[in-house]
Amino acid sequence: MKEVIKQLDKAFENRIRLGIMSVLMTEESITFNDLKSALELTDGNLASHLKALEKKQYVEVEKKFVGRKPNTTYRATKMGKKAFRNHLEALEKLIAGNH
Template identity: 65%
Template structure:
């Protein structure tokens, strides 16, 4: 079986976006600071990748306050989960093809 490159989603070709979706796929939601610490990236770097995923409607953003501090939570949308699953399946197919 030949794997078409069209099966891969360009939104996930960056390792940070791939990591973000991996985290959000197995957690109900995750906050900005916890993601930043887990992925060991800067505020700006994380924000730009989150914005790219939000633009694709792969994640949703929830802003609130905890006490007097702002808290931003992110969650994978169904569209994002489906796209991520399809991307992972394409990767698995490519790996199987190489054996």
């Protein structure tokens, strides 16, 4: 059981970060606003959690201009996707183990 708990990723302990990664697993890339509406969050809240995931290099940002409008999109890195899968696996094991 201890082993399994070690396998859980601290970065995903927070529900919002978990939500962000879940969306990024299904979406190739997504804009800040679409992510905001999917998760029903405020700007500041989402930004701070995205920063944390960026720092861990689980998420990467791409800043582009569409015409004159800045367009920021987010995507999960390979590392982030792998970490998320591991975390999910640990959660599953945890549940299976507790039965």
